[in-house]
Amino acid sequence: MAINSPSVLKTHGYRAGAFAFVASIAVILAALAFQYIGGYQPCPLCEMQRYAYYAAIPLLFVALVMMAAEHRTIAALIFALVAIAFFANAGLAVYHAGAEWKFWPGPSTCAAASGELSTNAGDLLKQLEQTRVIRCDEAAWRFLGLSFAGWNVVTSLMLGMTLAIAAARTSRD
Secondary structure, eight states, rough: OOOOOOHHHTTTHHHHHHHHHHHHHHHHHHHHHHHHHHEEEEEEHHHHHHHHHHHHHHHHHHHHHHHHTTHHHHHHHHHHHHHHHHHHHHHHHHHHHHHHTSOOOTTTTEEEEEEOOOOOOHHHHHHHHHOOOETSSSSEEEETEHHHHHHHHHHHHHHHHHHHHHHHHHHHO
């Protein structure tokens, strides 16, 4: 299995796939920073929207390795699969953002409690008073009018289109 990396690194498909790989890592790191440094706890829908990124990162790494090893058909299929995942993720984010804007109701069971509850009965009431419920139909933060879910729509669509281009270019190169 010979690796012809100088020519592979110059292809549009490889560069698009590498961009999506790095962008996926950056998005997840930003989401985790908002959570653990900024204190913005994710609701269950927010956590579900991370799954596409968690799956994309190792899959895109494998696709880039497959391209370097001249297995472009496999790489193109992986790029296409991850593109579909990001388009589906954009749909989930549209649903979430619409629920935040009250365009439609969110899921009836979508709430998460921040913090762990004690099993000690004496501490339980005190902890319940301090527990904050994270709702899916309320935006915790907005920038330029878009919530986290709204920005995920933009990012997921961009990554889905980038990977669709990567898949098309990789299968043609």
